[in-house]
Amino acid sequence: MKNLTTIICASVLLLSSCKTEFKHLEQVDGKRIAVDSSIEEDSEIAEFIAPYKQHLNETLDSPLSYNPSFLSKSDGDLNTAIGNLMADALMEQVNPVFRKNTGNRIDMVLLNHGGIRAEIPVGNVSTRTAYQIMPFENEVVIAELKGEKMLEMLDYLSKAKTAHPVSGIKIIADGSYMIKNATIKQQQISRDSTYFVATSDYLVGGGDNMKFFADPVSIHSSDYKIRNVMIDYFRKTDTIRSVIDDRYIRQ
Structure with a gap:
């Protein structure tokens, strides 16, 4: 018992004599390591x-269609064959999904010129082609807009002067690129309607300064990525026939 008491006292004295040391970060050093051809490949990992x-x-290069x-x-000028291809593919692939989910139909499609990230050369079209055109994870959404918002959209397009x-x-x-007429289903856009x-x-989040998408009447997710829209469209299309047409022109 005496030995136990002695051990306990010694431990208490030892602990009480310890002081907590606070360490402070004084400097951070770093260097940039380029990931390029100068880095040697690990043969074991490469083999694996x-x-x-x-x-x-x-899988990526298996032909889906032909261009x-x-x-x-x-x-x-204001419409391109590749842009028409993307917009029409989206309309064709997503409309049945939207109609099944909501009972409504898509009135129109609008994408951005800058979102087209690659050309499509003559030859086989593959899944890799879709990844090159649309490398981002952007998803198709359907925004229900009031007529006044649609008119804001037309004003935006007039100022953008872009395809x-x-x-x-x-x-x-x-x-001068000012829009003088716009119709959907051969009808003038009405302030009293929604689209x-x-x-x-x-x-929809305001990208490319498309602020007219703010405060929509409703917003619907399609759970369908634009890239996957393209892949599915290529898969069911034997030969691509997209051309520049009169959907958006200057006169």
Whole structure:
């Protein structure tokens, strides 16, 4: 018992004599390491991933469709063949989903010219093509907009003077890009009506300064990524026939 008491007392004295030391961060050093060809490949890791890489490449490069003419977003004034392709594919693929979920139909599609990130060369079109055109994870959403918001959209397009991809709408601008007529289903846009506009979640959030998407009547998610829209469209289309047309022109 005496020995136990002695041990306890010694422990208490030892603990009470300890002082807490506070350490402070004084300096942080770092350096930039470039990830380039100067870094040697780890042969064991390369050997391990080789079969997975081969399978992935085969999947990405397997032909889905065929493109007979070179498509670029710089080949038109206010509409381009590749932009028309994307907008029409979105209308065709998403409309049945939206109709099934809500009982409504998409009135028009609006995407952004800058969102087209690659050209489509002549030849086979694959899943990799879709990833190159749309490398982002943007999802299709449908915004229900009042007529006055639609008129704000037209004002935005007039000032943009850019071939933003559209589908379901016919727009005629004058020589100075000011829009003088716009119809949906051959009807003039009405302030008293609402319209379902399919677009991307990026644009609904104000991307490309498209502020007219703010405060929509309603917003509907499609759970459908734009890239997947393109892949599904390519898969069911034997040969791409997209061209520059009269959906958005100057007169």
